[in-house]
Amino acid sequence: xxxxxxxxxxxxxxxxxxxxxxxxxxxxxxxxxxxxxxxxxxxxxxxxxxxxxxxxxxxxxxxxxxxxxxxxxxxxxxxxxxxxxxxxxxxxxxxxxxxxxxxxxxxxxxxxxxxxxxxxxxxxxxxxxxxxxxxxxxxxxxxxxxxxxxxxxxxxxxxxxxxxxxxxxxxxxxxxxxxxxxxxxxxxxxxxxxxxxxxxxxxxxxxxxxxxxxxxxxxxxxxxxxxxxxxxxxxxxxxxxxxxxxxxxxxxxxxxxxxxxxxxxxxxxxxxxxxxxxxxxxxxxxxxxx
Amino acid sequence: xxxxxxxxxxxxxxxxxxxxxxxxxxxxxxxxxxxxxxxxxxxxxxxxxxxxxxxxxxxxxxxxxxxxxxxxxxxxxxxxxxxxxxxxxxxxxxxxxxxxxxxxxxxxxxxxxxxxxxxxxxxxxxxxxxxxxxxxxxxxxxxxxxxxxxxxxxxxxxxxxxxxxxxxxxxxxxxxxxxxxxxxxxxxxxxxxxxxxxxxxxxxxxxxxxxxxxxxxxxxxxxxxxxxxxxxxxxxxxxxxxxxxxxxxxxxxxxxxxxxxxxxxxxxxxxxxxxxxxxxxxxxxxxxxxxxxxxxxxxxxxxxxxxxxxxxxxx
Amino acid sequence: xxxxxxxxxxxxxxxxxxxxxxxxxxxxxxxxxxxxxxxxxxxxxxxxxxxxxxxxxxxxxxxxxxxxxxxxxxxxxxxxxxxxxxxxxxxxxxxxxxxxxxxxxxxxxxxxxxxxxxxxxxxxxxxxxxxxxxxxxxxxxxxxxxxxxxxxxxxxxxxxxxxxxxxxxxxxxxxxxxxxxxxxxxxxxxxxxxxxxxxxxxxxxxxxxxxxxxxxxxxxxxxxxxxxxxxxxxxxxxxxxxxxxxxxxxxxxxxxxxxxxxxxxxxxxxxxxxxxxxxxxxxxxxxxxxxxxxxxxxxxxxxxxxxxxxxxxxxxxxxxxxxxxxxxxxxxxxxxx
Numbered sequence: 053x054x055x056x057x058x059x060x061x062x063x064x065x066x067x068x069x070x071x072x073x074x075x076x077x078x079x080x081x082x083x084x085x086x087x088x089x090x091x092x093x094x095x096x097x098x099x100x101x102x103x104x105x106x107x108x109x110x111x112x113x114x115x116x117x118x119x120x121x122x123x124x125x126x127x128x129x130x131x132x133x134x135x136x137x138x139x140x141x142x143x144x145x146x147x148x149x150x151x152x153x154x155x156x157x158x159x160x161x162x163x164x165x166x167x168x169x170x171x172x173x174x175x176x177x178x179x180x181x182x183x184x185x186x187x188x189x190x191x192x193x194x195x196x197x198x199x200x201x202x203x204x205x206x207x208x209x210x211x212x213x214x215x216x217x218x219x220x221x222x223x224x225x226x227x228x229x230x231x232x233x234x235x236x237x238x239x240x241x242x243x244x245x246x247x248x249x250x251x252x253x254x255x256x257x258x259x260x261x262x263x264x265x266x267x268x269x270x271x272x273x274x275x276x277x278x279x280x281x282x283x284x285x286x287x288x289x290x291x292x293x294x295x296x297x298x299x300x301x302x303x304x305x306x307x308x309x310x311x312x313x314x315x316x317x318x319x320x321x322x323x324x325x326x327x328x329x330x331x332x333x334x335x336x337x338x339x340x341x342x
Numbered sequence: 343x344x345x346x347x348x349x350x351x352x353x354x355x356x357x358x359x360x361x362x363x364x365x366x367x368x369x370x371x372x373x374x375x376x377x378x379x380x381x382x383x384x385x386x387x388x389x390x391x392x393x394x395x396x397x398x399x400x401x402x403x404x405x406x407x408x409x410x411x412x413x414x415x416x417x418x419x420x421x422x423x424x425x426x427x428x429x430x431x432x433x434x435x436x437x438x439x440x441x442x443x444x445x446x447x448x449x450x451x452x453x454x455x456x457x458x459x460x461x462x463x464x465x466x467x468x469x470x471x472x473x474x475x476x477x478x479x480x481x482x483x484x485x486x487x488x489x490x491x492x493x494x495x496x497x498x499x500x501x502x503x504x505x506x507x508x509x510x511x512x513x514x515x516x517x518x519x520x521x522x523x524x525x526x527x528x529x530x531x532x533x534x535x536x537x538x539x540x541x542x543x544x545x546x547x548x549x550x551x552x553x554x555x556x557x558x559x560x561x562x563x564x565x566x567x568x569x570x571x572x573x574x575x576x577x578x579x580x581x582x583x584x585x586x587x588x589x590x591x592x593x594x595x596x597x598x599x600x601x602x603x604x605x606x607x608x609x610x611x612x613x614x615x616x617x618x619x620x621x622x623x624x625x626x627x628x629x630x631x632x633x634x635x636x637x638x639x640x641x642x643x644x645x646x647x648x649x650x651x652x653x654x655x656x657x
Numbered sequence: 658x659x660x661x662x663x664x665x666x667x668x669x670x671x672x673x674x675x676x677x678x679x680x681x682x683x684x685x686x687x688x689x690x691x692x693x694x695x696x697x698x699x700x701x702x703x704x705x706x707x708x709x710x711x712x713x714x715x716x717x718x719x720x721x722x723x724x725x726x727x728x729x730x731x732x733x734x735x736x737x738x739x740x741x742x743x744x745x746x747x748x749x750x751x752x753x754x755x756x757x758x759x760x761x762x763x764x765x766x767x768x769x770x771x772x773x774x775x776x777x778x779x780x781x782x783x784x785x786x787x788x789x790x791x792x793x794x795x796x797x798x799x800x801x802x803x804x805x806x807x808x809x810x811x812x813x814x815x816x817x818x819x820x821x822x823x824x825x826x827x828x829x830x831x832x833x834x835x836x837x838x839x840x841x842x843x844x845x846x847x848x849x850x851x852x853x854x855x856x857x858x859x860x861x862x863x864x865x866x867x868x869x870x871x872x873x874x875x876x877x878x879x880x881x882x883x884x885x886x887x888x889x890x891x892x893x894x895x896x897x898x899x900x901x902x903x904x905x906x907x908x909x910x911x912x913x914x915x916x917x918x919x920x921x922x923x924x925x926x927x928x929x930x931x932x933x934x935x936x937x938x939x940x941x942x943x944x945x946x947x948x949x950x951x952x953x954x955x956x957x958x959x960x961x962x963x964x965x966x967x968x969x970x971x972x973x974x975x976x977x978x979x980x981x982x983x984x985x986x987x988x989x990x991x992x993x994x
Contacts, residue, residue, distance in 0.1 A: 182346040183353070184629050186592030187610055191357070191626055194614030267472065274474045275596045279611050293477060297600070302484040303495070310484075314477035321472035456716070551757040557713045558752070559772050560744030570760050577762075 076263075076326030079319055087137040094131035095119075098287050101126040114308045121308045124299040132287050133312050139200060139288040140270050140320055146204045147211060147269030152262035155212035156254070159219025164227055164246055174220070180213040189272055193281045200283040203273050211268065215261040222254045267321035274317055289313035350630045355399050358623055408627075409620035413613070418624035422606065426628065427508065428498055429598070429605035433590050435521060436528035437583070444533035445579060448540025449572050455545065464538075471534040475593045479527040479600040486523060493523045496602035524601040528593050535586050536579050543575035550574070581644045587636040591629050606632075658729055660861050661687040661710075661829060666723030668702070668709035675933040679705045681885040683723075684959075687829070687878070692855060692862035694872030694893070696908065697882035700929055703865040704753070706882075707831050711748055712740050727829070745776055749822040751815075751832040753865075758818060759806040765817055766802035769824060777825050791820040796850065812843045819851065823858070830855075831863045836871060848874050869908045873897050881905045884929050884940040887959065891966035901968035901976050903945045906983035923986050926993030939970070946988045947972060947979050 086093060095117070096102060102109045102122065112122040120129035162173040192206040226232065227250060235245050274290030276282055280298075282291045296302070296310040402408070408418035451463045470478075487495040494500065498511075498520050505511035547553060548571050556570045557563075595607035602608070606625055613621035668680040680702040687693050695703045708714045710725050710732075724731045732743065752758040759768055766788060773784040789799040795816040801809070809817060815835065822830050835851065836844040852875050855862055864876055872879055872893065879896045881889040881904060889902040900906045910923040927944040930936050938953040939945070945952070952971060959967045962976075972979060982988045 179346060179349045179353075182630065182634060183350055184591045184626075184633055186595050187607075187626055187629050190595065190611065190614055191622060194622070195357075195617075271472075271474055275476060275592075278474075278476050278596060279599055280615060290474070293474070293480065297480060302480055303488045305484060305489060307484065310477070310480055314474060314481070317477070318469065318473045322468055325468055325472060551752060552760050554713060555750070555752050555758040556760070558711065558744060558750050560741045560746065560776055561772070562741070569763075573762055574760070 072326040076323040079323035080327070083137050083141060083320060083323075086134060087141050090134050090138060094128075094134040096128040096131040098127060098132040098135045100128075102128060111304075111306070113306075120312055121306070123295060123309065124301070129292070129309055129312070132292055133289070133316065136287060136289040136292060136313065136316065139273070139283075139286045140317070143200065143204055143273045143288075144266035144270045144320065144324070147207050148262045148265040150204075150208040151211045151215055151265040151269075152258050154208070155215025155261065156219050156251075156258045158212065158216040159221075160223055160246060160251065160254070162216070163220040163223025164242070164250065170220075173216070177213050177216050180210050183210060185210055186272060186275055189276055190279065190281060193276055198281050198283050200273075200286050200288075203276055203281075203283070204269075207269055207272055211265055215258065215265070218261065219254055219257060222257055223250060226250050226253045263324045263327045265324075267324035270317060270321055270324075289317050346634055347631060351400070351403055351627060352396075354623055354626060355396060358619055403627075408624040411613070411621040411624075412618045413616050413621065414618075418620050421621060422609065422624055422628055425604050425609050426606055428603065429594055429607060430632075431512075431521060432525055432528065432598070432603060432605055433587070433594065435525040436532060436590065437586070439525060439529035440532035440586075441536050441579075441583070443529070444536030445540050445572075445576060447533070448537045448542075448579075449544055449567065449575075451537070452541045452544030452548065452571075452575075453567060467534050467537055470530050473531075474596075475527060475531045476596040476600050478530055479524065479597050482523050482527055483600065494520050496520075498604050520603075524597050524603050527600070528590065528597050531593055532586055532590060535582055539579050539582050540572075540575060543578055544571055547571045547575045577644065581640055583636075583640045583643075587633060587640070591633050659686040659726075660689040660728060661863070662724075662726040663706075663710070664724040664726070666706065666709060666725060667721050668705050668714065669719060669721055670715075671717045671719070672933065678932045678935060679718075679885055680709060681932075681935070683882070683885075683887055685878075685880045685887065685890060687861055687863065689828070689861055690859050691877040692864060692875060693878040693880060694864045694866060694876035695880050695882055696866055696869050696872050698867050698929065701882045702885040703867075703882055704833055707750075707833065707863065707865060711744060711750075711831075712737075713744075742776075745772060745827065746825045747827055748829045748831065749825065749827040751819050751822045751830060751835050753834040753837065759814075759821075761806055764803055764805055765809075769802065769821060772821070773824055787824070788820075791823055792817070794823075794854070795820045811839055812847065815839065815847055816850075819847075819854070823854070823860075826858075827860070829861045829863065831865070833865045834867070835864065837866070837868070844871070845874075851875060869897075869905075869911075881908065884935065885932055886940060886969065887967075888941065888969045889967065890959065891963075895963065895966045899963075899966075899976075900980065900983075901962055901966065901972075902941075902970045903947050903972075903979065903983065904941050906980060907944075907989065910983070910989070921986065923989045925989060944992055946982070946992050 103126070108126040109118070109122050110126045111124050112118050112126075114121040114129075118128055118130065120133065122128055123132075158173050158177065162170045162177075188210060189203065189206040192209075193202050196202045196206075232245060232249055235249050240249075273282070273288060274293065277288050277290030278294045278297070280294060282288060282294060284291070290313075292313040293310055296306065296313075301309045406419060408422075410416065411418050411421050414421045447463065447467075451460050454460050454463075483495060487493045499505060499516060500520075503516075505514065505517070511517050553566060553570050556566045561570075591607075594605060595611060597603070598605045598608035599611055606628060610622060610625040610629065612618070613625055663686075664684050666680060666683045667678070670677040670679055683702075683706055685693065695706065697703055705714070705718075709718075709720055709723075712733075720733060723733065725733050727743075727747065732740065735743070759765065766785070769788040769791075770781065770784045773779045773787060774781065777784070779787065788802055792799045792802060797813060797816050797820065801813070801817070806814065806817075815838075819835075822832075832851070836847050839847065848871060851862075854860070862876075864872060866872055869879075869881075876893050879889075879891060879893050880887050881896070881902065883904050889896060889900065889905045891901075896905060897909070900909060904925075907923075907925040911925065925944055930940055930943065936942065936953075938951075938955055939948070939957055942948050942952045949971060955971075957969045957971050959969045960973065961967050962973055
């Protein structure tokens with residue numbers, strides 16, 4: 053209980069100081085509210101081809117009943133945009149969760165136990181690094197079928213790699229510190245040391261990479277959907293962009309269709325960068341061979 | 343390097359063999375005749391146990407035998423080698439643009455530390471990392487091609503024209519006219535890393551004693567910034583290229599699609615969407631191979647640039 | 658007219674917590690051909706003073722007041738460009754941590770030639786010849802010029818940067834902790850070599866160090882600094898034989914000396930005051946074993962107690978008594994409580 057209180061108060065202080073992080077949290081909050089209240093906010097069903105009497109509302113420019121106009125199949129762009137928050141956040145957080153859990157576990161075990169297990173886990177991580185990310189996701193999703201969960205799973209298979217390396221590196225440092233030594237001497241079991249002493253020290257880094265992972269996941273899902281391997285039952289922002297592209301929205305100059313989804317993606321990903329001092333890691337990237 | 347490739351190939355082997363559906367489909371187009379199917383089954387040992395298939399698979403791989411593309415009715419190797427150079431040109435031009443702009447901007451932002459333009463610069467850079475690459479490409483296309491008509495809207499050559507040879511292509515201005523927008527799009531995404539890395543290193547290096555001493559010797563600010571600070575700060579940026587290339591390959595896939603650029607990325611997408619397994623497999627292996635190779639090149643570059651490494655070889 | 662005349666120089670820093678008055682009114686003279694040691698512990702403002710004189714301070718530093726006359730002209734009023742010309746040609750520096758003071762990715766020769774060709778206007782052939790002569794003069798093999806900085810040992814590197822400092826025949830050389838990073842034997846050698854070079858070339862020198870025994874070996878004059886101010890000033894002989902300020906007495910106890918291998922080292926307890934909000938009285942009050950009530954509220958100014966020997970302390974007549982007490986361990990130990 054005390055631990056939770058401590059984390060909460062530290063988070064509060066941290067947010068007060070770091071304006072970027074605050075902005076990030078606010079952006080997430082904003083999108084989260086939209087996701088929850090989407091049915092109330094969006095005027096139409098995003099899949100519905102809207103008709104005015106006998107005539108379909110194809111390619112309507114923004115104005116009147118359609119805040120952002122309609123697609124070439126008569127669907128309301130604004131509604132699609134609003135509903136699009138859901139898959140974005142779902143994919144983002146699901147992937148981030150997995151990345152954090154898997155990456156942190158691998159890093160913890162690898163860094164703490166060292167020896168053979170470290171060797172094996174790091175080899176696996178090296179291989180994960182050797183596989184090109186987006187092409188891999190495309191191949192997997194292309195063959196397994198375009199469902200949003202296939203996309204998340206495909207990403208999860210590789211996305212943990214950065215986190216694993218950096219957590220391991222951090223664990224290597226923390227484990228040498230005197231309080232860990234003291235715990236060991238007083239007879240604490242390995243598991244206890246790992247989770248009670250070491251983990252709290254590396255959790256901030258975990259969260260940071262988790263929040264970065266949200267961004268990467270959303271960007272990759274968008275790319276996969278754009279290429280046509282997205283889930284047609286779920287209209288994500290990437291899917292909107294795919295739709296726009298294949299319907300020649302570019303040549304028609306239908307900026308109202310393809311600009312907003314991109315902006316939304318950009319905002320959510322940026323928010324991920326800002327939170328958890330992502331700014332720090334991004335602004336001062338260090339390149340070491342772990 | 344070789345070990346990694348081997349593991350990747352093995353993973354690929356299992357992915358394609360374990361695909362839902364008929365495992366034979368991985369190599370045999372159902373529209374082939376019985377006879378053709380039989381020949382292929384023997385060639386790839388598809389009627390033998392899995393571990394034997396694996397052996398044949400590896401042997402074929404080493405021989406460069408990747409099978410035939412269903413869609414193009416040509417050997418995978420041929421299909422890929424036609425388009426691979428285009429991807430390389432795209433990546434190279436994008437990397438050059440990205441690194442030149444990124445490094446210079448990084449130096450500039452470090453120099454302007456504490457001033458407002460620094461914050462503006464950083465936020466803009468974060469935008470380039472957060473915006474989906476294909477979206478940036480779409481915007482550039484819509485504005486510079488469709489609206490303003492400055493650049494062509496896709497492909498590597500104008501409709502109907504074909505280049506006489508590889509050299510003819512490289513020497514023809516039309517090629518670069520087509521190459522520019524896709525390269526620029528990729529560059530926009532790539533420049534974030536060298537920029538931020540360079541800036542970060544510059545800030546560290548500018549605190550080093552030898553920078554102060556260079557000023558003390560009365561050398562000009564520009565000289566100190568470039569020969570003393572930047573020259574030392576840029577070394578890790580070169581290593582970063584390896585990481586950058588990894589991202590580039592992923593980016594290629596979408597950017598080539600947006601601009602209909604006839605490269606390896608677009609080929610992969612086409613192969614996957616048409617269930618052309620041999621081609622998809624071959625393209626994937628190549629992409630992974632290019633990445634691994636470029637990492638290797640970056641390592642060598644680094645050891646050449648830093649005199650503190652590889653001392654014996656130099657004396 | 659002295660070569661260098663520093664008058665009431667102040668160098669302050671802007672920090673998040675306020676203005677750090679790192680150097681707060683320093684004055685001293687250096688005659689042509691002589692050497693002066695600026696002695697004091699870390700953070701007393703010695704390096705800052707010197708950086709202020711040649712104006713290579715960090716972005717948040719500024720000089721609120723003061724004059725620095727070099728050859729009769731106030732160089733603090735020089736434009737940045739003019740100052741840039743002066744650097745190395747008139748005033749050069751042998752830096753602290755010679756390890757890191759050369760660009761690691763270029764050869765030593767490259768860096769010599771750079772300054773000689775760009776600032777000294779020499780052609781390549783002459784520059785190379787001069788570089789070789791300089792190396793020989795400091796006792797280094799001229800082939801070493803083609804090596805990279807990290808390939809030099811500590812003592813060699815120190816000699817190399819001394820050679821570099823002499824490249825353009827400057828009139829004044831500032832040495833910043835020139836031997837701190839070296840072991841005692843090598844220290845001794847380098848200090849002697851520095852002295853010889855100085856006499857041979859007629860150089861004037863400002864030596865910055867926290868080790869008073871180093872200064873004893875090489876400097877004609879000494880200025881002892883504490884918390885941004887000069888607390889004692891005089892010739893080397895005067896200060897070492899008859900220290901007037903308690904801080905100087907304490908310093909003398911704290912450092913090993915080759916000539917007194919059995920000396921017991923006594924450190925001065927406590928730490929220097931915060932210069933963002935400096936105390937109103939004597940800055941050494943907290944740590945001084947001889948302090949009197951008036952020291953807390955009034956700041957003693959520099960007073961000439963014998964010809965050319967100044968001290969900033971209220972003890973002016975009974976100094977002899979305190980000098981004896983300062984040599985006892987107990988005097989200082991009671992301050993550590």
